[in-house]
Amino acid sequence: MSSQTVGVVPVIDISPLFGxxxxxxxxxxxxxxxxCREIGFFQITGHGLSDAVIKEVYDTxxxxxxxxxxxxxxxxxxNPKTVRGYTAVGEQAFAYNEDTSAPxxxxxxxxxxxxxxSxxxxxxxxxxxxxxxxxxxxEHPARMQLAWEDYFEAADALCRTIMRGFAxxxxxxxxxxxxxxxxxxxxLRAIHYPHRDEPPLPGQMRAGAxxxxxxxxxxxxxxAPGGLQVFTQDGDWKDVPVIPGALVVNIGDLxxxxxxxxxxSTRHRVANPPRDVVANTERMSIVFFHQPNYDAVIEVLPTCVEPGVAPKYAPITSGDHLTMKFEKTHQRV
Structure with missing residues (x-):
């Protein structure tokens, strides 16, 4: 097993979790x-996710x-509660998750x-x-469903392994x-950031904070130019470098x-490419959002609160929490 830090994000070899x-x-x-205590982000190697499975979901x-x-x-x-299918450029604003207005x-x-x-x-x-x-x-590409179901299954299994490591x-x-x-x-989501010749609107990002x-x-x-950035506890936006073969992992609010x-749960964004870049700045990310069973009650873990001290949060189900978040991230029209 080996680990290192590249930039501000640790790189962890998780292969022992399979042993x-x-x-x-x-x-x-x-x-x-x-x-997770220091920054809430890490990159993983030794994850076992097949290059062929990754390539097929990316290609489709x-x-x-x-x-x-x-x-x-x-x-x-x-609709905002039915997160299935396609959403066009400009129809979503991640910054709404933080109750802020942005293009x-x-x-x-x-x-x-x-x-x-079932x-x-x-x-x-x-x-x-x-x-x-x-x-x-x-309808096209016809092989998309099979490719995405294969990736979903593999990523879901990987998340279960990571959750055992979390425990x-x-x-x-x-x-x-x-x-x-x-x-x-x-x-499972594919996010496509198309190349744009026109400048962004004030405050507009590829994906808002x-x-x-x-x-x-x-x-x-x-x-590709214009990538993932994390907001550190020092108050700075820092790039997350792309490491060949590694996957980026972060924890969420739940x-x-x-x-x-x-x-x-660290704020992050996808920055716009520098305006002086003349090459094609198109990029795409394949993102798997792991979310517990909809009826799982999320209450503070016993090892994370001192005896006799009230937890910060009241219990909530995973499903209710997720639905609440979704409704904030779409444009109000």
Missing amino acids: DDLEARRAVGKELDAA AKEFFAQPLAEKRKVAQP GDLHEKFDVGPFVE DDPYFSVDVAGPHFIPNQWP LGLDLPEDFFEDKIDKDISM HTDYGSLTIVRPEE MAQWTNDQWI
Whole structure:
């Protein structure tokens, strides 16, 4: 096992989490714990996510976004509570998550959620609301559904492994989170940042400053001008470098709440490329947002609050928390 820090974000080899050595797994857990307390971001190597699976979801997303707008709008997201399908450039503003006003972000995106076929009422709209509604798939590229379902399954399994590492880092039983994430309501998103010759509006970003919502986020970034930045505790925006083969991970608001803010849900953004760059600045990120079961009650963990001291947060279900956040991130028209 080895770890380092590149820029302000630690790089952690998580391969021991897949092995049989409990002490090696605990050691990784402690590295994860330290990163989440210091900045809430880290990069992971030894994650086991197949290059072929990553490439296929990336390639199909690129083909989809290259189509005319009218074609993409055939699978448009129906409403703010139904996060499935396509959202065009400027129709979302992440800064609304922080109750601030800003122009729409300079990206387009495509979202899918869990693909579950079951007669169990737990997954029905009447009980689950929008969390297990069917996904929308475009006609082209035809192989997109298979590619995305493969990536979703692999990323979801990776998140379960990381959550076991989180439990060890927090001095909890390794399987503490298992029954809270076995029917998770996670989402897979491709975010396309097109090249633009015209300047952005005042305050307009590729993705405005925000924190993520759930337990953790896994990002497959791309090396191109105008990238991910994190807001450090020193009050500075710092670039997150792209490391070949590594994935960027950050925790979200729900995990911060779970840990009574001992772990940090850090603000981040995607910066605009410098105006003096004349090359093509197009870029794309593949993002997996891990979110616990919709009925999982999120209350401060026993190892994160002193006996007799009231926790900062009242319990809330994962589903209610997620729905509240979604409704803030879309343009008010």
